[in-house]
Amino acid sequence: MLLAYALSSGITSGALYALVAVGLVLCYRTTGHINFSHGELFMIGGFLAFTLHVMWGLPYIVALLGAVAGSFVLGVLTDRVVYQPLIKAPPIAMVMATVGLSFVLKGIGRHFWGGQGEVVPFPPLVSPAPVLIGGVAVFPQQLVVVASVVVCMLLLTLFFTRTRAGKMMQATAENAHAAYLVGIRVERVYMLTWGVGAALAGVAAVFVAPLTLLTPDIGLSLLLKAFAATILGGLGSMTGAVIGGLLVGILEALAGTYIASSIQDVSAFIIILAVLVFRPTGLLGARARREV
């Protein structure tokens, strides 16, 4: 029973990390940059939903759509204000810019939603009472997060394979220069990518916030866990992000259950170190090619 609980706990936490990691990977594979403000986009998305649903009393679905739309706009603004001006700058400039943006967004979060106490509860979408699955108690909201990962992956697969915008994003991710030569407006693709990546953060926030609560500082810890997931799964692989997220969650739970509760939280970072040392490309990442 202990193992069953550890696994169920790991899968539900892992789904949460995966949901955040997918947005992170989407940006990376198209633009080649890690968006270090992704956690704060999540936070803003969560607070947008909180404002619409809790403060203004609008239905959950309206809050979801509002958070997604608001996050998308924020992502587009990120592209316009941060990414495009630095597109030819050294990669470190982009790292610093997104880190800086994360602080700006955190400040915005504190300005508009600070003073509410240490945490802001977000009501669950479904019944808060736990349900038994095979003798293991699970919260329905945790099942919602797992389901949302599956739905997001399905929608993203459809988006990339069935839509023109998705195909352009795929082409740009493969080779931006070639995409430009065949007439794809690469700059617009980048803008769309930042927007969709941020919108995914908004989706994640609405489903995950009832489990994590909301604070203006929630972004960093989630970003780090999602980053661990993407490193483990292979930076640039969406499927890898999901598998990585689930593995990080499960390994955390097993470490907390069978080694010590104090090691649970740091196990994700031990994973990052181990993967970087022994398999830098992650589980599903492409092996690095060296030009000679």
Add this chain to the structure above:
Amino acid sequence: MRTLTMTGLARMTGLASVAALSLMAAPAALAETGVTADTIVIGGMGGLTGPSAGLIIPQLNGVQAVFEEVNAAGGVHGRKIVYAKQDDECLPSRGVGAVKKLIHEEKPFMIVGGGCSNAAIAQKPEVIEAKIPWVIVASTADSLTEPVNPYVFTTMSAAWMEVYGQLQLALDQGKTRIAVVWQPDAWGKARLEPMKQAFKAKGIEPVSIQEIAVEPTDTTPTVLQIQATKPDAVLLLLFPKAAVPFLRDAYKVGLQPLMVGGSPLGEIDVLAKGVGSPDSVKNLRAVTAAGYGVDDPQVAKWKGIVEKRFGDRFNVLHMYGISAGQFAVEALKQAGPEPTREKILQIMSNLTVKTDTYAGPLECKPTDHQCHKALGIFAFQDGRVTGIGVTRPTR
């Protein structure tokens, strides 16, 4: 070489006399730093930005609310209070610079501030060196007021008091198999050691001591480890960010013994909302510095003022600030129309004040500047946070 003529000498003597008379005629208070004929500057520092801002801003808003109310009623002996704040981000590294800036630029008569122990510990030598009376709002480290320093007072309960109160509450209810859960940061460490000492003083051993992250997403493994020890009480040394996931996972696996938290868990209704079910907190008690629930009629006046003035959701953090502000105001009133720092220090060393937000009076003595003695005990009953008792912990 110039020589003084009789006329020049007479002129200089006259000017000196005028100057001396002017000085004699001026109120003595004008000579005191931070005090003018119509204002008195009180400094305040705390984490106005950074991760702790959500905790500190409400505290200082509580202080400011008191000062603004006093000003609206005419001030203290006709002087309006100017509350000058500096941001220390709750970091020791920023704290020293912030308090120096406060002392040397704002030149306050006294200080009412400090919400984070680590920053306050770093700031203490600066305040003492400047010889400024300091009323600590919410920093809880025992070392701030032990040993007694003539310049430092606190209106917040000390770290040891809450943990002794938590353990005593469990023992009073006949619990013997008691577990402890703590968060591994400075705040948690400052409570874990006194908690171990409290167990030792009572001659019992905790059945389990478990650590969870400050911001965990899932605490099921910890909950299961505690459940395996079959506790009849769990003492929580946690902030809400950690407590909500813990309570949620305990509720999920059916771990429902008596749970006792400290001041950070005073808003049990918020915790219930965080978990999503009031059933998750039905066995939770909170031993807190605040004496009332946020919806209690005793604090309704302040709730209205704070929510209208600052747009905050009124909570226990405001209550800490309100009590600290009222303590300082009472000291200023008793100091009379010509306050001096020396006078204020003497008054505060023997001051007893019943504030609007604490369960018992703040009582300072020359040998004890830890002025908060009575902690409120709260439960979640009939859909609201309800006071169920008061405790005065002793070591």
